[in-house]
Amino acid sequence: MSRSHIHITRRVSTLAASTALAALLASCAENFTTSPVQFTESLSLANWADTIVLGDQHKLMGRVLDDLQRPMLDRTIQWSATTVTLSLSTVAQNAHAMPVRVVAKNTQAAPVRDVARFESTSGETTFEATAGDSVTIVATNTGWSDIALHSTTPLTVAGTIKRRVTVAVAGVRVSSTKDTTLTAVGDTISIHATALGRIPAGVATLQTGESAAAAMVSGCEVGGCTSLTPFANQGLYWSRVGTGGAVAIVDEGDALSVTAVQDGTDTLVVAHAICAAGARCADTVVVNVVTTPAGPPAPTPGGDVVVFNDVNMWENGTGNSVNNQTFFANLVGFGGDSIRASGRTVLFYTGAGAVCDADCLAPDGGYVGALVSKLTALEYTIVNDATAGLGSIPTNVKVLFVWNPTVTMPASDVNVLKKFASEGGRVVIVGENGGYMGPAGLAAENQLLADLGAQLTNQGGCDVSEGIPAVVAGSHQLLAGVTGLDMACASSMTPGPNDYVLFRDPGNNNVVGAVVKIDLTPLPDLVY
Numbered sequence: 001m002s003r004s005h006i007h008i009t010r011r012v013s014t015l016a017a018s019t020a021l022a023a024l025l026a027s028c029a030e031n032f033t034t035s036p037v038q039f040t041e042s043l044s045l046a047n048w049a050d051t052i053v054l055g056d057q058h059k060l061m062g063r064v065l066d067d068l069q070r071p072m073l074d075r076t077i078q079w080s081a082t083t084v085t086l087s088l089s090t091v092a093q094n095a096h097a098m099p100v101r102v103v104a105k106n107t108q109a110a111p112v113r114d115v116a117r118f119e120s121t122s123g124e125t126t127f128e129a130t131a132g133d134s135v136t137i138v139a140t141n142t143g144w145s146d147i148a149l150h151s152t153t154p155l156t157v158a159g160t161i162k163r164r165v166t167v168a169v170a171g172v173r174v175s176s177t178k179d180t181t182l183t184a185v186g187d188t189i190s191i192h193a194t195a196l197g198r199i200p201a202g203v204a205t206l207q208t209g210e211s212a213a214a215a216m217v218s219g220c221e222v223g224g225c226t227s228l229t230p231f232a233n234q235g236l237y238w239s240r241v242g243t244g245g246a247v248a249i250v251d252e253g254d255a256l257s258v259t260a261v262q263d264g265t266d267t268l269v270v271a272h273a274i275c276a277a278g279a280r281c282a283d284t285v286v287v288n289v290v291t292t293p294a295g296p297p298a299p300t301p302g303g304d305v306v307v308f309n310d311v312n313m314w315e316n317g318t319g320n321s322v323n324n325q326t327f328f329a330n331l332v333g334f335g336g337d338s339i340r341a342s343g344r345t346v347l348f349y350t351g352a353g354a355v356c357d358a359d360c361l362a363p364d365g366g367y368v369g370a371l372v373s374k375l376t377a378l379e380y381t382i383v384n385d386a387t388a389g390l391g392s393i394p395t396n397v398k399v400l401f402v403w404n405p406t407v408t409m410p411a412s413d414v415n416v417l418k419k420f421a422s423e424g425g426r427v428v429i430v431g432e433n434g435g436y437m438g439p440a441g442l443a444a445e446n447q448l449l450a451d452l453g454a455q456l457t458n459q460g461g462c463d464v465s466e467g468i469p470a471v472v473a474g475s476h477q478l479l480a481g482v483t484g485l486d487m488a489c490a491s492s493m494t495p496g497p498n499d500y501v502l503f504r505d506p507g508n509n510n511v512v513g514a515v516v517k518i519d520l521t522p523l524p525d526l527v528y
Contacts, residue, residue: 041066043077043151043161051166052139053276054231055197062149062161064131075131076152084144084164128152139167142195142234142274168276170228171196172236174283181288182247182260185508191256191285193270195234199227234272241267246289260289262471262508291508296498298476299517301334302341302424305452306478306502306515309431309445310464310490311356311367311404318466319370321486328374330478331428332399338424343398345381351388352444353407355436360403361386390416393425401428405448406441411523414451421518427452433491434460453519455496456511462489463505463512470503470512478502478515487512 046061064075129135137147145167150160176191238251246264250257256268265288275281312318319328335341348368350360359366362382375382383397390413393400400420417427431437431445437460446457464470469484485503492510495501503513 041072041075041151042069043149045149045161045163048163049165050163051168051276052137053170053198054139054142054167054195054234055170055199055229056139057136058139059134059136060147061134062129062131064151071132073130073132076128077131077149078128078152079135080148081137082146082148084146137165139197141231142167142169142272166274168274169195169231169234169272169279169281170198170276171279172270172272172275172281172283173230174270174285175230176285178283178285179288180258180285181290182258183289184291185260185262185289188257188259189287190252191258191268191287193236193254193256193283194230194232195236195272196228196279197231199229236270236272239269239271241269241284247287258287260291263289263291263473265289295474295495296500298474298500299515300336301477302336302338302426303421303518303520304515305421305427305429305449305454305518306331306513307429307431307449307454307456307493308487308490308513309433309458309493310487310512311360311430311432311436312466312488313486313490314369314371314430315367316369316373318486318488321469323469323482323484324370324486325374326481327478327485328371329378330480330482331426332375332378332380334426334477336424339395340398340420340424340426343396343425344379345383345394345396345398346375347383347385347393347397347400348403349390349400350384350386350403351390352402352405352409352413352448353441354386354404355406355432355438355441356404357386360401360430389413392416393420395423397425399426399428401430402448403430404432404437404441405429405444406437408444408447409451411451411525414448415522415525417452418518418520418522421452422520427518431458431491433462433489435462449516451523452516454499454514454516456493456499456514456516459492459494459510461491461510463492463510464488464490468506470505471508473501473504473508473511476500476502476515485513 042065044063044065046063047059049058052058062077062079064072064077066072131151145165146162147165148160148162172193172195174191174193176193180189180191182189232254236254238249238256240249244264244266246260246262246266248259248261249268256270258268265286268285268287269282271282313324318324332346348361350357354360356365356367360368361384362368362372365372372382390409393416397420400417421427429445429448432441434442437445437458442458442460449456464487466486466488469486470490471484472479472482479502490512492505492512493514495511495514499514499516501511501514504510505512
């Protein structure tokens with residue numbers, strides 16, 4: 001308990017002396033004073049608390065003391081409570097000196113409303129009480145109030161004691177489900193949270209600060225109100241942990257609007273800026289966005305086939321983006337102990353009727369300029385093969401590109417690819433949309449994919465336009481450091497249950513990049 005004093009001086013005049021008394025005093029040998037007697041009064045505030053918790057009631061006592069520090073019970077004291085608007089950033093600088101944590105994050109303007117009021121009033125900001133009587137203040141909303149008292153006794157020099165009280169929340173709690181999964185882009189939910197305050201024992205749990213304050217009863221001192229209850233509209237604010245991006249959020253105070261944007265997981269935090277020391281004044285909720293059923297585990301690098309249906313993603317311009325260049329490096333950047341893992345050669349194969357023909361051959365092909373530049377910078381050798389019939393693959397070849405096949409590859413060529421995969425090599429098949437490949441080309445590509453053990457099928461559309469990158473849809477060696485992929489009129493694919501998705505279109509609906517472990521079982525030596 002602290003005590004603050006402001007001294008008040010009052011001059012009390014003596015009664016007019018009679019002539020006889022004056023004569024007596026004049027004749028007296030003692031030298032008594034003839035000036036008025038000085039009395040000193042002091043104003044005192046007892047049981048002050050700098051911080052109280054939302055919902056608490058706290059008793060104060062104002063007293064007027066004489067010069068011997070004795071209570072003067074015939075005096076009247078005027079009390080007032082004024083809501084104060086403070087900058088949270090300013091208060092935060094001095095938060096270490098208060099029994100409250102202040103976080104300078106909520107920049108929204110607070111509504112004008114009572115923070116602390118007097119229990120004995122019905123909304124008035126001032127009232128009078130006899131000195132020595134207890135006065136109860138009620139913490140109705142979070143924030144700051146100035147409590148002032150001064151003596152109203154006539155013939156005194158007016159003096160005022162003024163103190164600032166902080167009203168803090170006792171906690172923050174998410175009242176919705178704390179782990180939510182959305183299954184479609186555009187799905188929207190509302191997450192709810194509440195600030196927590198304290199109420200006296202025996203008072204029913206209430207939902208708003210206003211009604212709770214109206215129902216308060218006396219006897220609830222700081223520390224004596226142990227039941228926590230929700231208080232609405234106390235200035236909660238929401239944030240996201242990290243960059244996130246799976247959902248879009250709109251802060252609505254006690255609620256948060258959440259809309260699914262893409263597959264992923266976001267952790268959302270709700271907090272309050274003025275929090276009682278030791279209280280839990282933040283809570284979290286996890287939102288998962290899963291728009292597709294769980295797929296197969298990511299295949300290990302090497303012995304796999306990577307599939308895209310876009311020749312433009314490899315050319316100068318589109319292929320020069322940071323993401324594309326990183327992805328090109330990842331295509332050849334896998335390791336392992338296979339005989340192909342240490343190879344430093346990349347083979348470009350156009351012998352299956354490639355529509356792009358010489359435009360897909362190094363070093364000057366118009367569709368492969370950005371890819372060739374990256375592989376050359378990484379000190380890989382590029383070998384072209386435009387012959388009809390694959391033949392054996394040199395042992396130093398690590399990655400083999402099959403460009404725009406429009407002729408069904410014979411079983412013998414497919415088995416060469418399977419043997420290459422069994423030795424740890426990687427196959428990259430580059431198709432295109434139906435307007436470029438034609439029906440025969442789509443059929444030839446889909447047959448090759450099936451022969452290698454994939455269930456992917458090229459749909460022949462135009463699902464990723466230039467300027468809007470495809471989105472990453474998995475976690476794989478190929479995706480290290482990649483946050484998207486620039487493409488131009490790429491055709492989507494329908495995946496099977498064992499096909500691992502790498503990229504989807506910007507709307508997160510269609511598959512535009514995938515990788516599959518190659519089935520190493522040789523095909524019968526048949527002619528298609």
